[in-house]
Amino acid sequence: MATAAQIIAARLHDAGCRHAFGIPGGEVLTLIDALTQAGIAFHLCKHENAGGFMAEGTWHATGAPAVLVATVGPGVANLVNAVANARQDRVPMIVLSGRVDAAEVETYTHQIFDHGAVLAPITKASLTIADGAVATQIDKAVMLALADQPGPVHLDLPIRVAATQQNGDDIVRQMPPRPVAPAPGPDLDAARALLAGARRPVMLAGVDALNHGAGREITDLATKFSIPLITTYKAKGLMREDDPLCLGAAGLSPKADAILLPVVQSADLVILAGYDPIEMRIGWKNPWPADADVIEFTATANTHYMHQAKYRFRCNTVAGLKVLRDGIRPRQCWPGNEVAAIKDRLAQTFPVDEGWGPAAIIDAARAALPDDIVATADTGAHRILLSQICKCFSPRTLLQSTGLCTMGIALPLAIGHSIASNRKPVVAFTGDAGLEMVLGELATARDLKVPVIVIVFVDAALALIEMKQRAMQLGNAGVNFDRTDFPAIARALGGAGVCAGSRGELAAEIAAALERDSFTVIACPLDRRAYDGRF
Numbered sequence: 001m002a003t004a005a006q007i008i009a010a011r012l013h014d015a016g017c018r019h020a021f022g023i024p025g026g027e028v029l030t031l032i033d034a035l036t037q038a039g040i041a042f043h044l045c046k047h048e049n050a051g052g053f054m055a056e057g058t059w060h061a062t063g064a065p066a067v068l069v070a071t072v073g074p075g076v077a078n079l080v081n082a083v084a085n086a087r088q089d090r091v092p093m094i095v096l097s098g099r100v101d102a103a104e105v106e107t108y109t110h111q112i113f114d115h116g117a118v119l120a121p122i123t124k125a126s127l128t129i130a131d132g133a134v135a136t137q138i139d140k141a142v143m144l145a146l147a148d149q150p151g152p153v154h155l156d157l158p159i160r161v162a163a164t165q166q167n168g169d170d171i172v173r174q175m176p177p178r179p180v181a182p183a184p185g186p187d188l189d190a191a192r193a194l195l196a197g198a199r200r201p202v203m204l205a206g207v208d209a210l211n212h213g214a215g216r217e218i219t220d221l222a223t224k225f226s227i228p229l230i231t232t233y234k235a236k237g238l239m240r241e242d243d244p245l246c247l248g249a250a251g252l253s254p255k256a257d258a259i260l261l262p263v264v265q266s267a268d269l270v271i272l273a274g275y276d277p278i279e280m281r282i283g284w285k286n287p288w289p290a291d292a293d294v295i296e297f298t299a300t301a302n303t304h305y306m307h308q309a310k311y312r313f314r315c316n317t318v319a320g321l322k323v324l325r326d327g328i329r330p331r332q333c334w335p336g337n338e339v340a341a342i343k344d345r346l347a348q349t350f351p352v353d354e355g356w357g358p359a360a361i362i363d364a365a366r367a368a369l370p371d372d373i374v375a376t377a378d379t380g381a382h383r384i385l386l387s388q389i390c391k392c393f394s395p396r397t398l399l400q401s402t403g404l405c406t407m408g409i410a411l412p413l414a415i416g417h418s419i420a421s422n423r424k425p426v427v428a429f430t431g432d433a434g435l436e437m438v439l440g441e442l443a444t445a446r447d448l449k450v451p452v453i454v455i456v457f458v459d460a461a462l463a464l465i466e467m468k469q470r471a472m473q474l475g476n477a478g479v480n481f482d483r484t485d486f487p488a489i490a491r492a493l494g495g496a497g498v499c500a501g502s503r504g505e506l507a508a509e510i511a512a513a514l515e516r517d518s519f520t521v522i523a524c525p526l527d528r529r530a531y532d533g534r535f
């Protein structure tokens with residue numbers, strides 16, 4: 001016999017989960033005890049929203065679902081943004097909340113609102129754990145969270161049920177369905193004929209390709225047929241970005257898109273390899289005519305209507321690309337050096353040869369960090385420039401919020417990733433406003449003893465929004481603020497805090513940070529308007 005809480009904990013452990021994040025309240029103490037007993041460490045954070053991002057960091061590090069715990073009422077209210085992010089950014093997450101027993105709710109109102117009603121629109125499912133169905137429900141939650149496309153599943157656990165012994169406590173174990181390949185038939189034949197005849201094909205890859213682990217297949221197809229690859233920000237690194245065929249990432253920088261959209265539009269074949277346009281700006285809405293030669297491999301049906309494709313296959317990206325090219329003789333497409341010229345134009349559009357400025361910070365940091373470092377980026381002007389300049393050599397090495405594009409994610413993502421990878425150093429690039437949203441989590445970094453290195457672009461502005469405000473010829477309002485002494489805050493919260501105002505200082509401070517056991521904040525001062533004309 002086991003309690004409901006113990007069954008949930010055992011099934012999560014079975015799914016590979018070793019870390020859970022959150023803030024306890026009386027309603028989840030039984031659950032937290034069960035998680036701990038099962039071998040899932042419970043990590044206290046300062047805000048449930050940040051706890052959600054820490055949990056997401058563990059998924060990127062280990063491939064096991066993220067686990068987030070919140071107590072009744074305010075705990076659940078606080079985690080909404082992180083759960084919405086998991087939904088939009090395709091992150092499998094088990095969201096566990098405590099709730100008052102059903103009978104109690106009839107005569108008791110303190111802290112009570114309908115958790116499920118709040119979370120239903122931003123989760124794949126919201127279930128209330130029922131006495132007698134626990135093993136099935138937790139299995140369903142794990143299976144649903146991992147099934148294509150991955151996302152968050154909410155489990156509301158009534159206090160009394162959590163501690164109730166369950167009959168038949170066998171853990172049900174179902175895994176998501178096996179990856180499917182496109183069905184043979186005329187559509188597949190026609191798609192294959194297009195590949196066989198294409199002279200200027202282009203491939204676009206996104207989050208489905210990332211979640212399908214399609215990097216090798218994409219690289220192989222691109223290389224054998226010399227097909228240039230464009231990725232979303234999330235899919236950076238599926239192919240080494242220093243490969244001559246990899247044109248880097250698109251979607252948020254107007255300057256990059258001005259180069260890459262015409263490439264896609266002038267191609268005679270577009271292959272959408274696990275490309276989900278949820279990460280893309282409006283310029284990527286209907287980028288090609290509805291009858292253009294476009295082959296799409298996606299995890300779910302195209303109900304977004306951001307674009308259309310002549311041949312659509314709902315399948316696993318690896319399996320789709322395999323059958324697409326099976327038996328077709330590889331050859332050199334794109335004769336001449338057109339692709340190299342495009343890559344050159346991109347490099348010239350994002351120069352890094354300044355003495356000091358946002359590009360110099362990115363360039364100097366990249367040079368000072370090991371090639372295999374995992375970095376996170378927050379949301380704002382700094383992130384767009386970073387994603388255009390920074391080269392990734394493998395997948396999931398520049399983590400960021402690209403579907404929801406939320407601020408306040410870089411630091412907690414880095415903390416979660418570090419703790420799940422034996423406290424390896426992880427670098428968080430963040431704007432000053434984004435860091436100010438989650439400053440308390442520096443104390444979490446202290447408590448968890450993770451050697452996270454936070455590089456802050458200190459420009460005392462919501463730069464991305466200030467630029468939009470100016471472009472709209474509106475008055476300056478609500479986008480500037482005073483400078484914060486980040487090094488002093490870092491030291492007060494138990495870490496190291498320094499300033500770097502030159503490439504040399506930044507390199508030296510990164511080298512010192514890589515040697516430390518504690519977290520480090522490196523504040524890099526910039527002028528307001530430092531991003532003007534950059535992307």
Ligand SMILES: Cc1ncc(C[n+]2csc(CCOP(=O)(O)OP(=O)(O)O)c2C)c(N)n1
Pocket residue numbers: 378379380381382383405406407408430431432433434435457459461462463464465
């Ligand atoms: C939670 C949240 N609130 C507001 C926004 C809108 N927003 C996008 S970028 C940005 C500015 C971020 O400023 P900062 O962190 O200083 O980065 P910078 O743009 O200066 O690089 C804002 C307010 C958002 N994306 N997420």
